[in-house]
Amino acid sequence: MFIRPCEGTITSRFSPLRKNPVTGEWKAHKGVDFGKNGSPIIKASEKGIVKRAEVIGGYGNTVILTHIVNGKKYETLYAHLKSISAKEGQAVKQGEQIGIKGTTGNSTGVHLHFEMHIPTYSEGQPNAVNPLHYIIVPEVEEIQKMLVMLNYRLNVDGIEGPVTEAAIKSFQETKGLATDGIVGANTLEALKNEFALKKEELRMAVPKLTAGQEAIRQEAMRLKITDGNDSFKNVNQYYAWEIAVPIAQKVEELEKRILELEKKLP
Ligand SMILES: [Zn+2]
Numbered sequence: 001m002f003i004r005p006c007e008g009t010i011t012s013r014f015s016p017l018r019k020n021p022v023t024g025e026w027k028a029h030k031g032v033d034f035g036k037n038g039s040p041i042i043k044a045s046e047k048g049i050v051k052r053a054e055v056i057g058g059y060g061n062t063v064i065l066t067h068i069v070n071g072k073k074y075e076t077l078y079a080h081l082k083s084i085s086a087k088e089g090q091a092v093k094q095g096e097q098i099g100i101k102g103t104t105g106n107s108t109g110v111h112l113h114f115e116m117h118i119p120t121y122s123e124g125q126p127n128a129v130n131p132l133h134y135i136i137v138p139e140v141e142e143i144q145k146m147l148v149m150l151n152y153r154l155n156v157d158g159i160e161g162p163v164t165e166a167a168i169k170s171f172q173e174t175k176g177l178a179t180d181g182i183v184g185a186n187t188l189e190a191l192k193n194e195f196a197l198k199k200e201e202l203r204m205a206v207p208k209l210t211a212g213q214e215a216i217r218q219e220a221m222r223l224k225i226t227d228g229n230d231s232f233k234n235v236n237q238y239y240a241w242e243i244a245v246p247i248a249q250k251v252e253e254l255e256k257r258i259l260e261l262e263k264k265l266p
Contacts, residue, residue: 001069002045002134003094005078006101006112007038010139014130015182021108030128031077031115040101042112044092045076045135051121053084053098059113060105063098064121073119076131080107132160140164143183146195147171 012033020027048067056062059079063086067074082102086092103110116134117127132140136158144156144164152167165181172179175190183191 002074002076002116002131003043004034004135004137005045005076005114006034006040006042008034008101008112009037010137011035011111013182013184014128014132015180015184022106028125030125031079031113032131034101034112034114036101036110040082040110041097042078042081042099042101043095044086044098045094045114045116045131046074047094048076048092050086050088050090050092050098051075053086053088055105058106060107061099061102062105065092065098066120074134075117075119075121077113077115077117077121079113079115080104080111082110130160133162134159143168143188143191146191149198150191150194 010032012029014032015029042063044065046065046067046069048065050063051066052062052064054062056064056079059077061079061081061084063078063081063084065076065078067076078099080101080103081099082104084099086098092098101110101112107113114131115121115125116129116131117125118129120127137160138158140160141156141158144154144158147154147164147167148156150171152170154163154167168183168187169179169181171191171194172181172187175187175194177187177190
């Protein structure tokens with residue numbers, strides 16, 4: 001129902017506590033930040049009515065939209081805009097331009113600070129919810145794909161819902177990270193490392209044996225060169241490092257059998 005309000009990499013997520021880069025104080029970050037890159041156009045995340053379009057304190061140039069979705073009231077807030085192209089009371093369609101990304105108000109660089117509130121925005125953001133629970137973002141989809149690859153059970157839908165958050169928490173627990181369910185820089189790095197390891201592991205896994213290789217493995221088992229739990233690869237390793245003089249004869253026999261089997265194969 002809601003859509004991503006602009007392009008740009010997610011540079012800061014919704015979190016209960018965060019160090020403010022301007023004031024240095026620890027404070028909750030009740031929204032999501034989208035960085036400078038990509039188109040600077042800010043779009044209405046859902047159809048609605050412009051409630052406010054003005055400077056609101058540290059938010060700088062801000063637009064607040066009111067939405068009714070399935071009978072439920074929401075408000076979205078778009079802050080630090082360079083310019084506003086919507087007027088109070090105006091009806092906007094989903095995806096309609098409402099402003100240009102900027103760095104007005106309490107901001108260190110061009111970005112969009114995006115908030116969502118149920119049912120309404122009020123000072124101190126008591127009703128703020130994590131916007132990523134309501135909008136589809138490719139970054140979340142990538143994270144979900146990695147989690148699925150690491151055997152977490154969840155849907156790859158691009159929405160950071162409670163199941164995804166629980167999987168992130170569980171991953172953070174196994175890695176000894178802060179278990180807040182938020183993918184910050186540390187968690188993302190750990191996730192990427194783990195994913196790379198998993199990919200390597202899968203790449204190294206022995207592919208399904210062909211009929212000929214399976215016959216050879218069976219023969220190697222009969223000759224007790226492998227215990228059968230080992231893959232064909234381990235037969236080769238056995239050849240290379242483990243085979244001592246007493247079983248040299250067995251190897252010779254195996255090699256003969258391999259030759260015979262290979263002749264029979266198409
Ligand atoms: Zn922000």
